[in-house]
Amino acid sequence: MSEDILLDVKDLKIHFSKKKMFRDPVTVHAVDGVSFAVPKGKTFGIVGESGSGKTTTALGVLRLVPITSGSIELEGTDLTTLEGTDLRDARKRFQMVFQDPYSSLDPRRRVGEIVREPLDLMDIGDPDERDQTVRELFVKVGLRAELTNLFPHQFSGGQRQRVGLARALATKPDLIVCDEPVSALDVAVQAQILNLMRKLQEENGITYLFISHDLGVVQHLCDHVAVMYLGQIVEQADRISLFKNPQHPYTKALLSAVPKVSAYENREERVHLQGDPPSPINLPKGCRFAGRCPQATGRCHETPPLLTEIGSGHLAACHLIA
């Protein structure tokens, strides 16, 4: 790729171990060898069902969970080895927008203070001018500047998510990690926030790492998409290639499972998936999707497939794709 890479994640593994009395320790393989690169100024989407490890990947990138192995580079700086003050300084450059706008804002503080807090903590700008900066941020995310004195409960869900975006933008980050930023919002409000995110990206050249389970939203917003299943990326491609020409059986099933508005006239046959994903504790030996895959063969149950390039920039992990 000729584009500048902002975030480069290589072989990221995040395992959670729990020791149990009189029993073998249990290890949850939440993220198991994930690699991807996010070009500057673009949006990289990670989709998957619950338990696929998409949120843990996001938290790993933000250094909010201990990383088992692998590397995360933000424009040449390895985030995995940073500790203490260095890590804190680096945090200016990557911020997060959370899923639930109701629980991610402190109910006892005024929204102006909430947005100002990162400026104070990171010591950005002149302390006397910070309130002005906060007001400018409010205008930027489509809120009136007078609203800085209100408390979170006085806002609607959409407005709160705007406050969350303003807080993330306060430190002028290069990367914003968004974990399901619109899934708690009503559809009409969703559109407002998605449009706002695109506008902010165009104006400020921000890069988004966008985590979602909603394929429609991902198709709309993301430039590159990775599909995760049980802690691994099973398919990764640019937006057009992935949705037009999905290769992995799981991606196909996922796409066909989405209820479509056109369905009332041709209710097309779905790729049926039986059952639920296996537990991330006792992982199957072969391909992790084999148990639910309609096309699985003996080989799929024996050896895990590797993520290989099957077209320009289109990667998939499946034995059945020649």
Place this chain on the structure above:
Amino acid sequence: MSSLLSIRDLVVDFKTRAGNARVLNHISLDVYPGEVLGIVGESGCGKSMTALSVMGLVPTPPGKITSGSITLGDEDLLKVPTKRLHQIRGKEISMIFQEPMTSLNPVFRVGDQIAESILLHENVTKAEAWERSVKMLEKVGIPEAAIRARNYPHEMSGGMRQRVMIAMALACNPKVLIADEPTTALDVTVQAQIFDLLKELQQDTGTAIIMITHDMGAIAELTDRVAVMYAGHVIETGSTKDILTNPHHPYTRGLISCVPHLEKNPTEERPFLQEIPGVVPPLTELGKGCTFAPRCQFQSNTCLADRPDLTQITAEHSVSCYNLEKVLAQ
């Protein structure tokens, strides 16, 4: 065809600190035998409250059914004695709730929970009821049903629990099944399984389904007719095809076009999504005019002065809007 369940001029009020909130404002809906009626709208538009009114589960106080009627067969559910309502609930009308995790009792085996409603409504022994609950579990596609019936809810996945809920709701062959956002808490692949199951069961048993959702995709997949609700009013009703291909009300149009729909052939071009500006107004401050007027691009003085009635435009399609000509010209 005569309707199975008929809601007429239903008004439900809630007393709040900010004043009286009219949660449902003269709602009229009909459900015909064997059909799937979808109710769609944003949160707070009254779709769940409609379901709770039919079930007789409106929390009173602060809620109160002020006027109207809900007729099933020849009985008005709002007038029948509580004892009769107990007989109807679960037998004639049953409901699937949004959160399968919280609507099952964690301390009873799922088989017992299904058997409970059978025992209540039918003259059977405990053993027979248990047998029937195992059969129901089989019917909703749970493998090894006899063993699974002895499980507790926490031993099952979200999709399985929703299947148990469906088994419970259908155990007594109800005439009407109300499904209140039955798949919002589930993953898409599991959601697809549940939709397929509902369709299949509906074809087998002929139960009429009221499907409450905010997802136009789910509406397209499952329903025959749709009612669109906004701020306690039904603002448009029609066949699913009419609503999706030829929506008349500006809100319905907004609701369909503001969602990024998954396309098979995406192009490089990505226009911004169409927005419905603002949010649903608080129900205590609706004013006199059309409830959607403050957010509507077509609003005129008439809209602000007086609320439009639901007017029939074809045999099946009704809409409440003063500016249809302007809307359709766009």
